[in-house]
Amino acid sequence: MTHFFVSDTHVGHAGMLSPRMGRPRPFASVEAMDEAIVANWNNRVRPGDRVIHLGDFAYGCSMKHARSIFDRLNGHRTLIRGNHETRGERLPWEGGIHDVLRLSVQDRGMLAPVDLWLSHYAHLSWPDSHRGRVHLYGHSHGAIPPTARSCDVGVDVWRFRPVTIPEVQELLTDVAAREAGAAASVQLAEAA
Secondary structure, eight states: OOEEEEBOOOBTOGGGGSTTSSSOOOOSSHHHHHHHHHHHHHHHOOTTSEEEEOSOOBOSSOHHHHHHHHTTOOSEEEEEOOSOOTTGGGSOOTTOEESEEEEEEOOTTOSSOEEEEEESSOOSSOTTGGGTOEEEEOSSTTOSOOOSSEEEOBTTTTTTSOBOHHHHHHHHHHHHHHHHHHHHHHHHHHHO
């Protein structure tokens, strides 16, 4: 079993294609967007995998449409409640519905478990952040840049697909290296 993380699919939401969005989605129609999300999800996630959706599964569509998309998605699914969950809360999430979730993940190939704090919203601080707990969030549709300890797992950031912890760790490592480089540059400038 592999754990996957995703947020802000906004199934059925035509507004996600609008130019008034900060990052309008590059699809010709809502149907094309929904089909791309289903295909990208199912190309990665096997039926026995676990997917934690960090909120805003569907918006602006009928319950029937939201359920029809949900039923086509692979994996054992858990929902972290987002701000658009009128439909999402009525779907049969096997792992339940949570406001926030603490989780430790060690999938095959990972040398050590990774402790996570999961919320729909980005936090400036979270439980055990000083002990290395990683924070995954959604809601911002890529508007909040990642840090060395946190990142947005929304589909707008990750090519419309769920992501794994090793993928997140690779991003966080890159960010940490850039942050360290920036700090070193500041120190050199101050010393000059």
